[in-house]
Amino acid sequence: MGNQDSKAPYDLIFNNVARFIDLNDEEKELFKSLLRQGSAKRKEFIMQPGEVMKYEYFVTKGCLKVYTLDRNGVEHVSMFAIEDYWTGDMASFTRQQPSTYFIKALEDSEFLMLSKQSFEQLFIKIPKFERFYRNLYQRSLVSYIERVNEGISLTAEERYEIFLAKYPQIANRITQKNLAAYLGITPEFLSMIRSKMSKR
Amino acid sequence: MGNQDSKAPYDLIFNNVARFIDLNDEEKELFKSLLRQGSAKRKEFIMQPGEVMKYEYFVTKGCLKVYTLDRNGVEHVSMFAIEDYWTGDMASFTRQQPSTYFIKALEDSEFLMLSKQSFEQLFIKIPKFERFYRNLYQRSLVSYIERVNEGISLTAEERYEIFLAKYPQIANRITQKNLAAYLGITPEFLSMIRSKMSKR
DNA sequence: GTGGAAAAATAAAGTAGTTTAAGAAAACTA
DNA sequence: TAGTTTTCTTAAACTACTTTATTTTTCCAC
Numbered sequence: 001m002g003n004q005d006s007k008a009p010y011d012l013i014f015n016n017v018a019r020f021i022d023l024n025d026e027e028k029e030l031f032k033s034l035l036r037q038g039s040a041k042r043k044e045f046i047m048q049p050g051e052v053m054k055y056e057y058f059v060t061k062g063c064l065k066v067y068t069l070d071r072n073g074v075e076h077v078s079m080f081a082i083e084d085y086w087t088g089d090m091a092s093f094t095r096q097q098p099s100t101y102f103i104k105a106l107e108d109s110e111f112l113m114l115s116k117q118s119f120e121q122l123f124i125k126i127p128k129f130e131r132f133y134r135n136l137y138q139r140s141l142v143s144y145i146e147r148v149n150e151g152i153s154l155t156a157e158e159r160y161e162i163f164l165a166k167y168p169q170i171a172n173r174i175t176q177k178n179l180a181a182y183l184g185i186t187p188e189f190l191s192m193i194r195s196k197m198s199k200r
Numbered sequence: 201m202g203n204q205d206s207k208a209p210y211d212l213i214f215n216n217v218a219r220f221i222d223l224n225d226e227e228k229e230l231f232k233s234l235l236r237q238g239s240a241k242r243k244e245f246i247m248q249p250g251e252v253m254k255y256e257y258f259v260t261k262g263c264l265k266v267y268t269l270d271r272n273g274v275e276h277v278s279m280f281a282i283e284d285y286w287t288g289d290m291a292s293f294t295r296q297q298p299s300t301y302f303i304k305a306l307e308d309s310e311f312l313m314l315s316k317q318s319f320e321q322l323f324i325k326i327p328k329f330e331r332f333y334r335n336l337y338q339r340s341l342v343s344y345i346e347r348v349n350e351g352i353s354l355t356a357e358e359r360y361e362i363f364l365a366k367y368p369q370i371a372n373r374i375t376q377k378n379l380a381a382y383l384g385i386t387p388e389f390l391s392m393i394r395s396k397m398s399k400r
Numbered sequence: 401g402t403g404g405a406a407a408a409a410t411a412a413a414g415t416a417g418t419t420t421a422a423g424a425a426a427a428c429t430a
Numbered sequence: 431t432a433g434t435t436t437t438c439t440t441a442a443a444c445t446a447c448t449t450t451a452t453t454t455t456t457c458c459a460c
Contacts, residue, residue, distance in 0.1 A: 137337035144344035152384030184352030
């Protein structure tokens with residue numbers, strides 16, 4: 001890839017933003033100036049419980065896992081974020097209070113980071129970003145509402161099939177252990193589901 | 201209550217909006233003009249699957265239940281909306297596609313309604329409403345993310361206790377059957393949980 | 401490319417939550 | 431205030447999912 005890399009991440013985020021609002025060149029530059037670039041090696045933590053979420057993350061390469069550990073040390077995955085995904089711990093970021101989440105890179109990853117201060121600056125300097133985030137959150141909300149519904153109404157097998165259909169590009173690059181932690185079941189049971197399904 | 205009723209609902213929604221943005225009198229009047237008033241008797245449907253969600257609802261009195269029926273005819277509750285809550289089927293409303301949800305009044309209820317067209321007008325005429333909804337959705341998102349996490353990491357008993365602590369004013373006015381449908385368990389099992397808890 | 405670690409598969413025993421059924425209590429309707 | 435319907439409780443049998451343990455497979459760091 002070489003030195004083209006420095007431009008590519010911004011193109012990705014500009015396109016992401018362009019789904020909901022149009023930016024002129026000047027606005028793009030301003031937006032760009034508020035972003036920081038970051039990276040993390042595979043298995044590296046971007047965030048651990050107790051820390052305050054300093055940034056919103058936009059993934060440009062790799063894959064991040066947002067998760068908690070319960071009191072028995074069992075992992076529960078809130079979301080996976082691959083290229084073109086926004087992520088973070090919104091509760092901690094918004095209120096600037098200690099997080100309860102881990103964020104860890106599952107692959108060598110790169111991302112753009114927007115600090116709380118830059119986030120607020122962005123709304124002041126380019127108010128139409130309110131519209132962008134309004135739309136972004138509206139969409140996320142729809143998918144979380146669906147996920148809650150699936151959780152209270154479907155079996156683990158049905159939820160697994162839905163995940164495969166909805167996020168094939170994520171399913172392909174994560175381990176079954178991580179997928180089980182997202183579905184809310186044990187890896188052993190996911191393994192049973194898969195073997196049962198393959199016998200059909 | 202008498203004829204004061206006609207003013208009260210707007211005060212409620214103005215205060216709700218004032219959590220995130222300030223409106224002057226002119227803006228309030230404009231906002232008011234885009235709202236419709238509605239009501240429903242106990243047990244009345246506001247929405248049924250197959251219909252397209254025409255409005256976003258802001259409840260000013262009573263209690264609404266947003267739910268689905270699965271293929272076995274079992275109810276699953278997405279949310280309860282009491283006074284000062286916004287509700288609707290956002291997926292259907294946004295995309296103007298048929299809904300899969302029922303919305304039913306659990307009590308005689310009153311609400312303000314914002315049509316899709318008015319919703320869009322609102323953003324054109326009073327752009328800071330983007331900010332209001334950005335914040336509203338941001339908050340909802342935080343609570344749905346929490347709920348997903350509770351669903352995949354906690355037992356039914358723990359989820360029940362959290363609901364009681366978080367929404368005592370809702371727990372008090374709904375039946376256990378409805379609460380069970382929200383928690384994703386059977387009414388029988390909720391009854392067992394309660395009797396077990398009361399023996400401690 | 402090899403050794404060590406992590407992930408995945410399989411299976412048996414255990415538990416959280418469901419199903420079915422029937423009676424008791426509460427809550428509407430007339 | 432009685433009659434009807436709905437909700438709640440209890441309990442026994444059942445199932446989806448967990449736990450624990452062992453073996454096999456995959457992966458990746460050196």
